[in-house]
Amino acid sequence: MTSAPAINQPKAAQTDPDAQPIEAALVGAPNCGKTALFNAMTGATQKVGNYSGVTVERKVGVATTPAGRKFALIDLPGTHSLRARSPDEEVTRDVLLGQRPGERVPDMILAVGDATNLRGALRLVSELKKIGLPIVMILNMIDIARHRGLQIDHVALSEELGIPVIPATAVRRGGLDELWSAVDPMLEAGLDAPQPSSWAVPSTHDMRVSMREAERLVKTHVIQPPEPDTVSAKIDRVVLHPIAGPIILLAILFVMFQAVFSWAAPFMDAIDWAFTSVGAAVTQLLPDGLIQSFIADGLIAGIGSVIIFLPQILFTFLFILLLEDFGYMARAAFLMDRIMGRAGLNGRAFIPLLSSFACAIPGIMAARVIDNKRDRLTTILVAPLMTCSARIPVYTLIIAAFIPNTKVLGGLSLQGLVMFGLYAAGVFSVLAVAFVARYLFAREERSAPLMLDLPDYKTPILRNIALGLYQRARVFLRRAGTVIFWAMVVIWFLSTFPMAPEGATEPAINYSFAAIIGHFVAPILHPLGFDWHIAVALVPGMAAREVAVAGLATVYAVGGENGLIHTLSDQWSLGTALALLAWYIFAPQCISTLAVIRREAGSAKWMWVAVVYMFALAYLAAFATYQISALLGAG
C-alpha cells in the first residue's frame, strides 16, 4: 500500500509506469465528502458521516483507473486552511508540506469542494495552489447542487483557475464517471513537476483577499436558485427549538435504550437457545470429564454468555450510525454546548462523547478535532466514563437478574428505565468529573470558543449503515474469538485445577487456584459486597468488560450452577448487584481504551491518571452503594 520512503523530497514528474506509484491526496473542508470519494475510488470502507471531523487520521488506499492504471490515494482529515490548529488538521498540513518523517510529499492534490458551498472550497484551492503541486478540483455533491437548482459553470471555472474542475457524486453509482475519464489521460500525459512551495501562514489580510476572490468566482460562475434549501431549515426549526430541541434529544436517547432492551430481546433469545442446545448436545455426546467440562463450561458457557449481547450492541450502533449519517450530531452539540461549557468542555466535545456510547476508542480519537489542548485532554480523560456498548452485557445481566420485567408508567419497560438511568449516570459523571477538573486546575481560564458547521441533513445511506454494523459485528465476534476465548481458557483452568481431593465435601471449585486467588483479593472487595466469585471475574475483566460476564458464567458453571441469571439472583444480594453496577459505571476495565488514551494524550502519565481516578471513583461508588443498601436492609 505505502510506497518506499524518500524523506521530504518532492519528486520529478512521473511518466514511467514502472516507477513508484503516483500518490494523490484528497484535501478539502470538513464534511465535503472526501472519505466518501476515497471509498468509492479505492473500494475501501472507511468511516463516513454527516458531521465535521469524522476522519482524524491519514489513510492510504490503491485506486485503479478504468484503463487499469494504479495510483495511491490518501484520505486526510478535513480542514478550512493549512494553518492547522488542531491535531487532525496538523496531519493534513504535515502530509502536504512533507513534514512527516519517512513519507514523501504526494504527487498531486485532489482538492474536494462541496458544490453547494463553493466559497470556502475555492478559497482553500487558492491556498493549496501555493504549495506548488498539480491540483485537480472535484466539485463533489453535485447531485445535491443540481437538485437545488444551482448552476455551476465548471468549464469557465476551470479556465479561470487554470486547473481541471470536475463535478462528481461520491455516493451514487456512476457519479465518478467524469472524474475517471479525466484521470486516465492526465496520468497518461504525466503530471507536471512540482514547483517550489511558496505557502506561508496567511495573515488576516491574505485571508480577506483570497476570500474576496473566491466570492467573485462564485458570483461569476454560479447561478444561485432564488429560494435556497429549506428542508434542513424546516427540520432545524423543530430540532433546535429552545424547548422542543432538548426534549427531542432526550427522547431520542430514551427510545434508544428502550429499544436496545425490547427490540433486541427476540434475537438474544435465539442466540441463547442456540448456545444452550449446543452445550446440551456436547454434554450428551462427550463422556463426563475434563474435556466435556472444558468445552461445555469453559467455552460454550463463557463465550455464549458474551455473544448473546451482540444484538443489543448492534442496536446501539444502529442508532448512533443513523444519527451520524442524518446530520444530528452537530445539532446535539449545539443543544448541549451551554451545559458542556459549564463543565469546562467544548460543545464540540459532545460529538466524541456521543460516539463513545458505541465505543470509547473512536470517541477518544475524535477528540482530535478539539483545538484547545486542555479541553482535548479533559475530553480524552472523561470519554471512557460514557456508557460504551461493552458495558451492556454486564448491565443487562444484572438488570435481568434483579429488576423485574414489568411495565411502568403506561408501557415503559422498567428494565429499560434502569438502563436509561445507568446511561444517565455515565453522562452525569462525565460532566461532574470535567467540572471538578476545571475547578481544581483551570479555574481562571475562559471556556474555549465553539465554531461548528451545522451541515444540511442527508438521508442516511443504507449501505453505509449496513457496513458500519457489519464491521462492528466482526470486531465483536473477533474479540469473542480471541481475547474472550483465551480469558475463558485461563479462567476455566484456574477454576478447575487443582482438582478437589478425594472425599471432598465442598464443590470442587472451592479447592481451585481461582478460589485461592479469589480469596486473596476478596478482602479488598469485601466492603463492596463482592465475594470471591466476583473477584475471579473482575480481575481478568480488566482486559475487556465483557470478560467479566463470561468469567462469572464459567465460574458458576464449573461450580455446577445452571443459568447465569438465575444463579445470580439466588446467590447475590440486591446490594451486591447494585454495587457491581456502580463499579462498572466507573472502573477502567478495558486495556485497549487505556492504550488509546496513552497514544492520544501523548504520554503514559495521563493513562495512569485515568486508571487511578477511575478506580478510585469505582471503589468509592461501589462502597457507598453497598453500604447504603446494607443499611437499608438490602445487603
Place this chain on the structure above:
Amino acid sequence: MKASPIENETCKCALPLGQCRRGFRGTLVSVCPLAGNDGYDADELELRLLELGFIEGASVHILHEGPFGHDPIAVRVNDTTVALRRAEAMAILAE
C-alpha cells in the same frame, strides 16, 4: 438600511452579532475581535471567522438560539449554517 444622517456618520447602527436575537437579518459590516475576548487571540479568531465566510458584505441571519441562556447561536452566513458562542459573535458587527 435607510440612510439617515445620524446613521451615516459612522457605523453607529452596526450591532455586534453577539447581542442580536433570533430572527436578526443583516449585512456584515466588520470583523474586529478584541484581544482577550475569548480563548483565541484576536488574529486567530479573525482568521477563523473569515474562513467560515464571515467577511464584510456577507449576509447574516440568526436562525436559532441555544436552549440555555440563548447561547450559542446558529448563524446562516451565505450558504452555510455555523454555530457560534455569543462571546465570539461579539467580534462580528452587522447592520
